[in-house]
Amino acid sequence: MAFHFHLILSLSLLTLVVFPSKTQSRLTQNYYQKTCPDFEKIVQQVVTDKQLASPTTAAAALRLFFHDCMVEGCDASVLIASNAFNKAERDSDINLSLPGDGFEVVTRIKTALELQCPGIVSCADILAAATRNLISMVGGPYYPVRFGRKDGFVSKAEAVDGNLARSNMSLSQIINLFAARKLNIKEMVALTGAHTIGFSHCKEFSNRIFNFSKTSDDYDPSYNPKYAEGLRRLCANYTKDPQMSAYNDVITPGKFDNMYFKNLQKGLGLLASDQAMAVDGRTRPLIDLYAANQTIWFQDFVHAIQKVSVHNVKTGRKGEVRRRCDAFNNLKT
Ligand code: HEM
Structure with a gap:
């Protein structure tokens, strides 16, 4: 009897010591x-x-x-x-x-x-x-x-x-990286809408604007031609000046809006990884949805960033x- 009592007592003490109460470990x-x-x-x-x-x-x-x-x-x-x-x-x-x-x-x-x-x-x-x-x-x-x-x-x-994903990875590789963090394709696309603000250095997209086909000095045909020409001018000296950068969202660079998705539909996606999402059948419907409806994108972004956080x-x-x-x-x- 005494043995049982001791066992129960030690087990409950163990529970107290080993498992902190939920309120202690939960974020609030x-x-x-x-x-x-x-x-x-x-x-x-x-x-x-x-x-x-x-x-x-x-x-x-x-x-x-x-x-x-x-x-x-x-x-x-x-x-x-x-x-x-x-x-x-x-x-x-x-x-x-x-x-x-x-x-x-x-x-x-x-x-x-x-x-x-x-x-x-x-x-x-x-x-x-x-x-x-x-x-x-x-x-x-x-x-x-x-x-x-x-x-x-x-x-x-x-x-x-x-x-972490790199702009020269294939979309499948990027999807897998997010999946490894339990983030699905929808959450990945919603999160990457973050590229509606900020910059990228020329080296991140230089292979899309210079010598794209290896045989002649052309640019990635999925770019809007005027945009590609502008980027070529901007980045002309990027090897000498590695700080040269372009806005991720060329239309409303400082505003957190759904312009990033509208840009992708027009060949105005800066990084290869951005543009790939507008082409691939797994992501394109989401790009179209978010381009058409900022409210839905905001909802999905909030869900995904809260999950990340x-x-x-x-x-x-x-x-x-x-x-x-x-x-x-x-x-x-
Ligand atoms: C889909 C995969 C992604 C790839 C391949 C990628 C890649 C990149 C690259 C190459 C840059 C430019 C960095 C530089 O040259 O300084 C960049 C910038 C940026 N990325 Fe991503 N990114 C991805 C997803 C995300 C996500 C999920 C977020 C946030 C939720 C994010 C937020 C940003 C922001 C805010 C910038 C601009 C930073 C600045 O202006 O300083 N990116 N990203």
Whole structure:
């Protein structure tokens, strides 16, 4: 009897220790209500100032957030700086073009928050909140975000390869990459509508505008001819000046609208991966739908970005709240 009692007691203690209560591990919208009541207000203030001063911030943060979530989950692993012992995610080849504005807006928010409520708000939550606010600032939908993500303990450049799509991949390869993150074709197309804002460097599409057929110096015939000629002029010196870039959405470059999808229907898709979606039977009906109806695209985008934003998040002791976003608290890890 006594043995049974002890067994039951130890089992229930084990349950308490091993399995944290659900409320502890679940993300909630009001996670910081008591510990940092001004969290959302501070995010909004900093984001507004930064976006007004540097209008490229919204696109920068959105790409940064997406690249964070696709590798190790949304845990701010992309924000870690490399050191002598560790080449971090942000120094992987594909992440080298992540613009400074995205990192900077997070740093500014973190600095402001550390003054108000030190050690409370994770960098992963800051990036999720800033991205949401910036999308809405440039005309996109505002959606609820749940908080309570912890910052991760791992950031390795070699973990990035194979987890993020490249513009020269086939559509099937890209579909598979998204599928590996449990994102279906509809969610993939809705998310990639993010290319309604921001830039791409010439090298990302140079093979479509110069020497496309290898025998003569022509361009990809799926481009609208005037657009291709404009891009050729813009990128004429791109090997000497690798910073040369073009707007992802040539018609309304700074506005989060469904123009990206309308562009694809007219041969105005900048990257090969963009244009492929307008041609392939698996994606084309979605391009047509979103081009015709921005409201449906916004709904589908919100669903998909919310799914991305909780991808593989760490809660409880699986992460920490970093003191600064570019370094682990314990520098030895
Ligand atoms: C379908 C697969 C995708 C491919 C192949 C792709 C590829 C690229 C490339 C090559 C660039 C240009 C980077 C540069 O030259 O600086 C870019 C920019 C961008 N991408 Fe994607 N992307 C994809 C999906 C996404 C998704 C799902 C999102 C977000 C939800 C996203 C957000 C962005 C943003 C906002 C920019 C502009 C960044 C800036 O202006 O700084 N992309 N993407």
